[in-house]
Amino acid sequence: MIKVEQLSKQIPGGxxxxxxxxxxxxxxxxxxxxxxxxxxxxMLLKCLALQExxxxxxxxxxxxxxxxxxxxxxxxIRREMAYLEEKPSLIAKRSALKNVxxxxxxxxxxxxxxxxxxxxxxxMGAMDMIEKMGLLEKxxxxxxxLSGGEKQRIAIARALVHGAKTLLVDEPVxxxxxxxxxxxxxxxxxxxxxxxxxxxxxxxxxxxxxRFADRILGLxxxxxxxxxxxxxxxxxxxxxx
Numbered sequence: 001m002i003k004v005e006q007l008s009k010q011i012p013g014g015x016x017x018x019x020x021x022x023x024x025x026x027x028x029x030x031x032x033x034x035x036x037x038x039x040x041x042x043m044l045l046k047c048l049a050l051q052e053x054x055x056x057x058x059x060x061x062x063x064x065x066x067x068x069x070x071x072x073x074x075x076x077i078r079r080e081m082a083y084l085e086e087k088p089s090l091i092a093k094r095s096a097l098k099n100v101x102x103x104x105x106x107x108x109x110x111x112x113x114x115x116x117x118x119x120x121x122x123x124m125g126a127m128d129m130i131e132k133m134g135l136l137e138k139x140x141x142x143x144x145x146l147s148g149g150e151k152q153r154i155a156i157a158r159a160l161v162h163g164a165k166t167l168l169v170d171e172p173v174x175x176x177x178x179x180x181x182x183x184x185x186x187x188x189x190x191x192x193x194x195x196x197x198x199x200x201x202x203x204x205x206x207x208x209x210x211r212f213a214d215r216i217l218g219l220x221x222x223x224x225x226x227x228x229x230x231x232x233x234x235x236x237x238x239x240x241x
Contacts, residue, residue: 001026002166002198007057009040009047009222017043018222021057025166028196030189032209032230035219035241041202044219045168048200049083050074082159086171088151090143096150097139100126100158129157133187149180153187160197169201173208185212207232 002025009018018040025031033041046052048059050066059066061080066073090099101122130139133153138146146154152172159167172188173181189212191197203209209216210232218226218241225240 001060001062003058003060004048005058005060007044007047007059008055009043009052010055016055016222018047021219021224023217023224023227025198025200027165027198028192030192030199030201030212030214030230031217032201032203032213032215033217033219034203034209034226037204039219039241040222041204041219042170045083045170045200045202049081049168050077051083079163080165081168082162082164082166083168084152084155084159084170084172086174087148088155090146090151090154092142092144094143095140096130096135096143096146096154097123097126099143099154100130100161102158126157126161129161130154132191133157134183147180149176149184152176152184156184156187156191160191160195164197166198166200169199171202171204173203174205181208188212 004024005022007018007021008016010016021044033044035041043052047054054067057067061076064073064076066077069076091102094102127136127139130136133156135150135153135157138150143151143154156167167188169188172184176184185208188199188201192199192214201213203213210230213230216226216228216230216233217224218237220241226237228237
């Protein structure tokens with residue numbers, strides 16, 4: 001379990017962008033984060049990924065107070081959490097398979113990184129994850145030849161092969177056509193159910209959050225104003241955002 005307690009983020013010399021945010025993330029839970037532009041959604045993900053420092057608060061992961069563990073705490077987050085940007089970055093001239101394998105590089109010995117040798121179980125693990133994403137036929141296609149939805153799903157496969165237990169995903173379906181968006185969100189939902197992966201996804205547009213999320217968190221001006229089970233939101237709840 002992940003416990004976020006009283007997370008606040010103050011921009012040095014600037015405004016407070018998150019104020020007293022508290023919530024838990026259960027294993028296998030799909031959490032959607034909604035809110036208007038500038039409400040602090042992306043900053044929340046970056047703070048969870050420790051890409052941004054916390055001004056105050058407690059961050060408990062599997063009973064470990066991450067913010068008090070220094071480098072070891074950061075390494076635990078780096079191993080177990082993956083922050084996926086709105087437009088995933090793949091190596092354009094490498095195959096989808098190579099992109100997934102490279103994502104796991106930090107877990108491989110230095111001698112294997114230098115020699116470029118890949119164990120058969122690494123290869124099979126990457127191929128298995130690509131197949132779970134429904135992209136087996138795209139495994140040897142170059143990164144710059146993949147569609148937006150395919151790139152997003154390869155980025156998810158890369159994170160999971162890397163050992164991520166929690167995915168922090170910023171607008172995973174932005175710019176995708178409805179069919180591709182449905183596929184990406186269905187993949188994420190299925191991973192939560194079958195693999196126990198937790199997902200925290202910023203989902204600003206449409207009713208995707210209501211359809212796929214187990215819980216919906218709502219932010220307004222850096223404050224948590226909504227924490228409900230995934231369902232169709234009432235007009236009053238929408239007005240809070």
